[in-house]
Amino acid sequence: MSEPTGSDVQMPAGTVDDEQLRAVELAVEAVLFAAAEPVAPRDLKAACEDLGEIDQALLERALGRLQEHYSDRAIELVRSAGGYRFRVRSRFSATVQAAQPERPARLSRALLETLAIIAYRQPVTRAEIEAVRGVAVSTGIMRTLQEREWVRVVGHKEVPGRPALYATTRSFLDDLGLQRLEELPPLDQIRDLADVASDAGLSLSSPDAKEDAGPGTNQGLDFDGGDADPEPAPPTHSL
Amino acid sequence: MSEPTGSDVQMPAGTVDDEQLRAVELAVEAVLFAAAEPVAPRDLKAACEDLGEIDQALLERALGRLQEHYSDRAIELVRSAGGYRFRVRSRFSATVQAAQPERPARLSRALLETLAIIAYRQPVTRAEIEAVRGVAVSTGIMRTLQEREWVRVVGHKEVPGRPALYATTRSFLDDLGLQRLEELPPLDQIRDLADVASDAGLSLSSPDAKEDAGPGTNQGLDFDGGDADPEPAPPTHSL
């Protein structure tokens, strides 16, 4: 019945035997459904050890077949930072919510702002977060973020007191269905300060200064000389 | 394995419109995959409310089709006392295990906290656990606790959505070497443990845990019906 044959892919005869492919597909399926978290490709391969030599290509074909098989179902195979997982298609979210209406609590604005600063500025110290927000960051918020495994300490800044440096985790990305930090919505641009001055009619600098607010000034004031843009993942982003 | 039938049953033409059947099948599929425990038929029906009148026969046909669809896959639709659920077929147990080769030597803290709260607060809903912990409890954890047979569903709270009520099991006590729940240390003793730890500058939870150790600070985990966090507490806390 439902089984996709994989016949759409032209394989040189005998390269991969179809039975093996099918076995890998089912093994991967079992592992993905059993896992509570996304599964990394290497763990998927490990699960198929008994099925013979599994190379990347074979694994990908098996994943492709799974994706195909579930293409008209209520769930889908997706990839995020931590690897692959099955998830309920978003058009069924309301149905699922109706069946379990205990809504997760809303996140407070204080927590979200703190999280955003960590996500876009990482690695960052608590003092730096406070400098941006203009208020103290409560211990409870930092703890909740870590408890939730969205944020962790990746090191300590080599300044007096060696404050902890915070960064977001892989589960943070997984929970948002993202593969990489760059997939976060971009930060709004901040207009150049020269711009500020001339707009304010203060003529602190020459009138044409505002033109160079251009391409170079992407997102982000540059705080400690680090990149303010979302892109660079912290080096230690392992799991 | 257990029942569903249905799909092989000949239906008088036009009795059930095929599109509706298909919609019910997918809605049920979504709900079952998202649930942490078996889902009772009436809850499945409730989840399909938007799809028109769903009678028992229609539900069973949808379940039958699901069972059929998964008949050659790595998972199966099974029925137990609590209702329906998807389960990884037992012949894939070894595979599933191979994917998590380093089985953690210790239980995660999130799991232990959840288990401890269930032990002391039972019968308790997931929302209530979350209110105490201050963070979400993942479906994976609830599923794991039930798979290990430390926790089970003893009923449903009669509030909208009928959330499951969790309690600990006999084997939980067995694994701890206890006869009765009341052999667990009383809470005030645990409080002392927390106090001692914080006095000693140790942290039981996170690196900066000691900052708000202060007893007497409000907002506490309230066993008597208050909020444990900034968000509104579930409607009917008891005891």
Add this chain to the structure above:
Amino acid sequence: MDPYADSSDDLERPATVETGAHGEVLYRVHGEPVAELPADLYIPPDALEVFLDSFEGPLDLLLYLIRRQNLDILSIPIAEITRQYMGYIEVMQALRLELAGEYLVMAALLAEIKSRMLLPRPKEAEADEDADPRMALIRQLQEYEQFKIAAERVDALPRMDRDVFAAGASVEALEGPPPPGPTLDELMEALAAVMHRASLMAHHHVSTEQLSVRERMSNILDSLHPERFTDFVTLLLVAEGRQGVVVSFLAVLELTKAGLVEWGQSEPYSPIRLRRRGAPVGDEGGEPA
């Protein structure tokens, strides 16, 4: 969505504000309710109410003041904004609301900027950005707003367990070495950690007595049937002695209080019976498989 509609974890809740029966906020000064707020302060009462729970700090309040007038951050009329900001602070203080120190620091900063702007600037300083005392503040405001917006966007992303749901299946007991069990120590430590986090210990005493009630609650709930009534008396096991009966009785009361059981009596003086509220968990009830 109203960005100010959410509550803050950080702001102190002022002791002098209460929520009335209809959800309105009542202000009190020296114990007297304040019916009207001082007139010429540019503070609509609803704005004050917003202030009470929703600003994330002085930057947030300033942004609010600026945005409320459709002003660009880049061209803040510092004197006017300062006046308004001070107005809020004064009212807060008049109402003896506890203000986070940051608000006062900002007030001082604004006052300083204002006074510096009144002074003639030395000509050579004009080339220097720092010459405009507003610059640092504007920069800070822009940066804060940038992250404030980013926070809203991050919150709007579909999130696991809120908007999207993982699809999983259960697994029966796995072969191989048994998984670790919980140890009593681990369990206690975990609980202590939660309690710690929640600062729950305030006035809480749950004795083993109550724990036995909890356990009994689970057991009774499990033994009750949603459709058939069970004779109440059969739940009280005389064999357990007086204490056992008391525990069962308390458990039933707790279950009743929690709305988990319902009572029935076919006629006066007939046996009191009870059943689990709601329909069966499974169709045939009974033990989980």
